[in-house]
Amino acid sequence: MINQITVFLENDRGRLASLCRCLADAGINMSALSIADTTDYGLVRIICNEAEDAKAALDKAGYTSTITKVAAIGVPNRPGGLAELLETLDDADIDIEYGYCFSHQDGNAVFALKVADPGKAASAVFKLEQAGFKVMSQGELD
Structure with a gap:
């Protein structure tokens, strides 16, 4: 099993770019990114090199995220x-x-x-x- 990060992201212009910039600035390399959307928000699923560090960076930036196996x-x-x-x-x-x-x-x-x-x-x-x-x-x- 591997770690996947799920981020709850508002459906607002620029939010995905901002999320990706947050991870890039933290030195996180993404292997995969998947987006599922609803009317009000999206679920962004990410496979990356350092899930715990990525979650910490996202939390610090105000994103709501979880780590799932x-x-x-x-x-x-x-x-x-x-x-x-x-x-x-x-x-x-x-x-x-x-x-x-x-x-x-x-x-x-x-x-x-x-x-x-x-x-x-x-x-x-x-x-x-x-x-x-x-x-x-x-x-x-x-």
Whole structure:
């Protein structure tokens, strides 16, 4: 499992740029950023090199943020790669609350996902690796 930061961000012009500047000024490098919006606010999900430092910088700047454990799974960057991963997770009875993909420096994609039952997901690691997927650690994403 890796650390993901979720930031609750008002839907106002310039807020996302300001959030990114805050992290840049704190020396935080983002590997991934995902945005989901509602009418009044957005949920910005970030994978970065130093989640605790990032959260501290965001808190100091007045943002509301949390750190959540998510799984990061390497996926072959080819047609059907994600479908095969999702089928393997389905076969392992793993329920996904949300997820998003991003590119990785090794040429593969990474699927970051929040699962309903982390204990069940931990027991599925062997099955994922047998199917050819790599469960990644925080250090492998930096």
